[in-house]
Amino acid sequence: MTTFDRHSLGTYGVWVHFDGISAEQARRIESAGYGTIWLGGSPPTLEPVRAILDATSTIKVATGITNIWNTDPSAIAGEYHDVERDVPDRFVLGVGAGHREATAEYRKPYDAVVSYLDVLDKEGVPTDRRVLAALGPKMLRLAADRSLGAHPYLTTADHTRTAREILGDAAVLAPEQKVVVSTDAAAARAAGRAVVDRPYLHLSNYVNNLKRLGYTDADIADGGSDALIDALVAHGTAEQVNARLDEHLAAGADHVAIQVLGADDIATVLEELRS
Secondary structure (H helix, E strand, C coil): CCCCCCCCCCCEEEEEECCCCCHHHHHHHHHCCCCEEEEECCCCCCHHHHHHHHHCCCCEEEECCEECCCCCHHHHHHHHHHHHHHCCCCEEEEEECCCHHHCCCCCCHHHHHHHHHHHHHHCCCCHHHEEECCCCHHHHHHHHHHCCEECCCCCCHHHHHHHHHHHCCCCEECCEEEEEEECCHHHHHHHHHHHHHCCHHHCHHHHHHHHHCCCCHHHHCCCCCHHHHHHHEEEECHHHHHHHHHHHHHCCCCCEEEEECCCCCHHHHHHHHHC
């Protein structure tokens, strides 16, 4: 088994819902030079991971995230080992606690994640083959101590800068960034707002993180202010969007996971960003 480090994910990756990507799109994304495909939407098993791994040859696949509330850690550990046996050195297990509003069983997320990681340790899932969804300082420190690093979602380059300070130099930092490649600012904001507002501006963990970054109740209300949407959803030409992605790298990220919005075919946009 290869030891993973801060370079293993590549500089740029792709974030997509686990049922929102085809085998052909995955192959095109791989050919375009992306390092990792992050499968979001809390897949309850690793079957979607296996499908993308089987459709490609070199790109890594990560869960973004495996939700601790709808999966059993022992079962996920068993699936991890099966994937690693059959497709070695290409899978990273992203783990997170999801949202209080979406989970009846929700309790203190930090304690619950620690318990989940304890089982993964017992079942032999290597520390450097898992990352944590982390926004606040306590979870970021846990990510540095108990995993390869952190995969923050719905953040800004300012958050990336703070997260790097908390994580230290050794941990991987792989934020997600939403993008709309369009020079029509109003249309781009509309596409971004439709995704950001529901559900994220109604989920306490994201709202609390945005307030830590200095955004106000007025920014968060009514679908989000233009300033907030512009910060969370990069838009413009491909060159302008790439500049926004690189702000994360300048702020300390090792890898940026790109979520394309407002496109009929995400692979076409992703190819344009890397051309």
